[in-house]
Amino acid sequence: MRFTIVLLACLAACRADDIAHAAGQIFNSILPNLISNSVNGQQGSTSNTLQQIGTVVGGVVDYAKKKSYEDVLRQVQDGTTDEDLLRLSEEMFNGDINNAFNYIQVNLQGKTTPMSRNDEAQTNLLNVPENVWNGPTIRPCVALFDNYHKNVIRPEFVTPNEEMEQTTFINTILATNPIRSLVTHLANKGLTQMNEYNEQVELLKKIWFTKYARHWTGLCKCSCAFENIFMAELKSNDVLGLHSWLFFAKRELDHKANYLGYIDKLDLNGKGLILKQHSVLSDTKDAPEVNMFVGTSPELEVALYTLCFMARPDRPCKLRYNNINFSIQTKTIKADNLLVIDTGYPFF
Numbered sequence: 001m002r003f004t005i006v007l008l009a010c011l012a013a014c015r016a017d018d019i020a021h022a023a024g025q026i027f028n029s030i031l032p033n034l035i036s037n038s039v040n041g042q043q044g045s046t047s048n049t050l051q052q053i054g055t056v057v058g059g060v061v062d063y064a065k066k067k068s069y070e071d072v073l074r075q076v077q078d079g080t081t082d083e084d085l086l087r088l089s090e091e092m093f094n095g096d097i098n099n100a101f102n103y104i105q106v107n108l109q110g111k112t113t114p115m116s117r118n119d120e121a122q123t124n125l126l127n128v129p130e131n132v133w134n135g136p137t138i139r140p141c142v143a144l145f146d147n148y149h150k151n152v153i154r155p156e157f158v159t160p161n162e163e164m165e166q167t168t169f170i171n172t173i174l175a176t177n178p179i180r181s182l183v184t185h186l187a188n189k190g191l192t193q194m195n196e197y198n199e200q201v202e203l204l205k206k207i208w209f210t211k212y213a214r215h216w217t218g219l220c221k222c223s224c225a226f227e228n229i230f231m232a233e234l235k236s237n238d239v240l241g242l243h244s245w246l247f248f249a250k251r252e253l254d255h256k257a258n259y260l261g262y263i264d265k266l267d268l269n270g271k272g273l274i275l276k277q278h279s280v281l282s283d284t285k286d287a288p289e290v291n292m293f294v295g296t297s298p299e300l301e302v303a304l305y306t307l308c309f310m311a312r313p314d315r316p317c318k319l320r321y322n323n324i325n326f327s328i329q330t331k332t333i334k335a336d337n338l339l340v341i342d343t344g345y346p347f348f
Helices: 002-012 016-040 043-065 069-079 082-094 138-142 160-174 177-188 197-209 225-230 245-253 298-311
Strands: 232-235 238-241 257-267 273-281 285-294 316-321 324-335 338-347
Touching: 069 197, 069 298, 069 338, 082 177, 082 298, 082 316, 138 160, 138 245, 160 177, 160 197, 160 298, 177 298, 197 225, 197 298, 197 338, 225 232, 225 238, 225 298, 225 338, 238 285, 245 257, 245 273, 245 285, 257 324, 273 338, 285 338, 298 316, 298 324, 298 338
Parallel strands: none
Antiparallel strands: 232 238, 257 273, 273 285, 316 324, 324 338
16 A cells, blocks of 8 residues: 555656556556566565566656756746856856957948948958868858758758758757856756756757748748858848858858948957948848857857847846946747747847
8 A cells, every 4th residue: 555655646746648658657567567476475576576666657757857848948037047147158258268259350340320331341341261160169050051041931951961960060069168058057947957968959959940930921941040040041131130250251251241331349358249230141132230249159159049048038138248248139939839049139
């Protein structure tokens, strides 16, 4: 009787679907052996069977302790304080050893406005040496750029090679300091499942590479957070995203971006810039007010955007580096009832 009560108490801690699965597994596969062994007086076998039951029940309880994706987002949002955000952003910047700001040349040139189409810059905004493109985290990030079509209504199909490139990028940045700071923060907030590597991979993949529809018809799931933030998208004549200095530098090299001048800037004390600028893509696509980090590593940007999406979705997320205050704005979207990043950008 005591054993039965303990068993039922363990099962009661699980969700309904877990209870049904676990109960079926225990009673259909193991418990008949226990009854048979008890009738035949086989105490050793009974003890082994009890151990099997304990293992199964323990596994079910451990599974039930894992938070669902929605629970994870809710717990991070509720449990992350403003002080946490300031501390973490400082920590992430200080740990950004793949920062490229000191190796690139930024040619700001003339100032402009979102309304002006006058070209106040005669040369490219960015000059990026070859060794920067070969950086340990920049290289797998840039490898993803040719996996997407800019037009939001053009169908995209993820090939096995593209899937492998996504996994390579995630695996690479998971070993870096900014992402480790993020993961440690999540675990410290009680999300012990974030100590498991496969859970970390799954979380980043879900947030950054889940496909969703951006066009009003909803027929083509042709967008994802990575494509919008780290690249750019075209919706009719509107330029969406374009928040990555790496992608913008590539477009300049291919003569598909014309930098018209800067609107405003914030120096991040040797770790980069936050730049507000005006550009034209593909000769005719006007991007009148684009906010981007410049010189920061892909992993730092992923860590900051992910943190702000989870902790302060759809509202300003106040951050700091070396007593310089700035914010990140994220916007969310539902993809098959899954909340993911629609877009995100820094501002000051």
